[in-house]
Amino acid sequence: MPETVYITRRETFNAAHRLFRPEWDDRKNLEVFGKCSNPLWHGHNYVLYVTVGGEVDPVTGFVANLKELSRLVRERVIQKLDHANINLEVDFMQDRLASTENLAIGIWEQLEEAVNQMGAKLHKIRLEETENNFVEYFGKGNAFNH
Amino acid sequence: MPETVYITRRETFNAAHRLFRPEWDDRKNLEVFGKCSNPLWHGHNYVLYVTVGGEVDPVTGFVANLKELSRLVRERVIQKLDHANINLEVDFMQDRLASTENLAIGIWEQLEEAVNQMGAKLHKIRLEETENNFVEYFGKGNAFNH
Amino acid sequence: MPETVYITRRETFNAAHRLFRPEWDDRKNLEVFGKCSNPLWHGHNYVLYVTVGGEVDPVTGFVANLKELSRLVRERVIQKLDHANINLEVDFMQDRLASTENLAIGIWEQLEEAVNQMGAKLHKIRLEETENNFVEYFGKGNAFNH
Amino acid sequence: MPETVYITRRETFNAAHRLFRPEWDDRKNLEVFGKCSNPLWHGHNYVLYVTVGGEVDPVTGFVANLKELSRLVRERVIQKLDHANINLEVDFMQDRLASTENLAIGIWEQLEEAVNQMGAKLHKIRLEETENNFVEYFGKGNAFNH
Amino acid sequence: MPETVYITRRETFNAAHRLFRPEWDDRKNLEVFGKCSNPLWHGHNYVLYVTVGGEVDPVTGFVANLKELSRLVRERVIQKLDHANINLEVDFMQDRLASTENLAIGIWEQLEEAVNQMGAKLHKIRLEETENNFVEYFGKGNAFNH
């Protein structure tokens, strides 16, 4: 029977964003998004956890090579987000509101195929916006089973 | 296919409690509950994580409005527990031992209906008693599926 | 002999900023400030520690009333910085580069007189920009004595 | 319907290890395992989280007695690993590469039967090697269900 | 010239307390101490840092033997405070308000002589009441020098 093990890599990035809908006026945006709608931006130290699952390779003892996983996350995600403006500069966020939920989904999409080609399976994206708020995403159609 | 995302809000409270059964004498209580049975109370800085799950609202980018979720948790849980005596003052703990397990279940019951009316679904209560101990509860009849 | 005790209050805020000199072109700004000069901003979850020192009041057991200190820090500092653009919106940073060093000095100046009127003495501002970088400031002319 | 609650105990240990395959030369080991293959060892402050699940005992309010669980984890795991060389001294790691994945599996095997005899069910081993890397294991044949 | 090095040991304890003056009525106590005056107690997970300074012993490489320091702190401080009621049960707090400031001073007095007999010099007590509040004390007549 397979020994599924999950391994997680933590990376961080600092970025600016705002939450707003262009078709709404400032008052409506303020009402729905609060201070997060500030037109002059605000920002966060985001903490990202990428979890992959798989069987342990009997040759290396690894589910996935963490150096390779880290390189992949930096190339496809951190390099685009770090010290950037999520609304204006990040290609994979151009058609979405810059919420933590959507950012987690966007990061998943950036990583899924490449991680799976490493021989492991992308299992979870956890994205912390502040010490008080975080989001978890398990991929399209996936959820905790209950 | 739905995009289920989970979002978590962290809140804290400081409270006093003791673990004991009134029908047992002090020696029996000490034997089962250790120093936690001290009749003169002790206390903790509890850390509470409330996780809700749901689809991302295409208008707001949110699974749930965190300000609303935070307000709800503060009104229904934190206000009753913060700087309080769990055994003597907290209405929803009156018929239960003041263990972290029971406190997590009690908090779930305080929140379930109100969270679900927000349009999301209460998924998990995580309650940390100390840096070394924490409890997770997923609601009646729910468990990790294996 | 006096019993000097130091008490610290922690507050947090999320803000956007950039490091640049308007008289320099983008290349020169990038050379000196790196990615922190991004014209489209980036941001941080700042963590602020305000330390005040004084004798313990024999009536209250306090060096300073923490609720009052917290209120004062929120009114004079957090309200101006939270979810704001430090370069464009924060009055006390208008004549300074938005570095962590200058922000710590600016926060000191916002608080010094008001804290001292509480009967304690402002001792230190500690400001964390990320988990890897922080600044400490002890007021004009003050330093660790060696 | 049963009220399944999960309770977690955190323990720590400091140990030395190296990653290498004896049949490979140093260059091959360095290529696959990086600096972790250093023949003169390196080490970590490991953080271990042991999660057990079960119904809440109506007499004690506990899923499991944490003092007993902690004693069991210390006797069967921490005592063998703390201030030890994982490759050379830890009996249950003798036939495995000293990766975090294998260490988590080994710890599970040390605990499963004994925890289950306490009346609870071992649910998860989470093992942190550094603040940036951790592993989760749910037992043979078990995985998150999707 | 001497090589002064400072070494710090961290210990934790969980205790109940309340802030109040017996000669004041409940309303006056509530006005000054807020929710901390709750007659039914509340509590905290206190974190204690004991810092000692001295020259490095050329034979051991130590300023102080940390095991010995830890034993001393546990015997003289933690054993009295852990799972206790600070107001009612802790001998060295009987003539003082149970504020964090006074608790830090009390802990200093419990340790000063014994630490100094170890050959090091007690330098600082840092006591955290919550993640947002902490106190530092350097002994009678001592303060940061400016």
Add this chain to the structure above:
Amino acid sequence: MPETVYITRRETFNAAHRLFRPEWDDRKNLEVFGKCSNPLWHGHNYVLYVTVGGEVDPVTGFVANLKELSRLVRERVIQKLDHANINLEVDFMQDRLASTENLAIGIWEQLEEAVNQMGAKLHKIRLEETENNFVEYFGKGNAFNH
């Protein structure tokens, strides 16, 4: 009057060590150093904080360029210590017991001249061995002034 500000950079490394005196037998080493004397080594995730002080440069807003400081710490300290055996491989520790105290002094000596050439002044080395133990060093002849 000068505006002295202190800025701190955090770096981490994982290393193996043991505490022992070669002229003592195993029993004597065990007696003095406890489990830290294990001949087969153990290790830690060390956390290093390098604090430098100075006036804020009016052109950059910096006391020191953190990228340059980080590069310097990595070249002179982390590169030698990370995934290394402190007793056997680290040149600047060859004539000293591998205690945290001596390691902090050694790191200071590696950095002092180079940091001072950056135009700032090395102020403090803080080195954490575990979450429960850390050491602070302010340079030869320097101490907190009381």
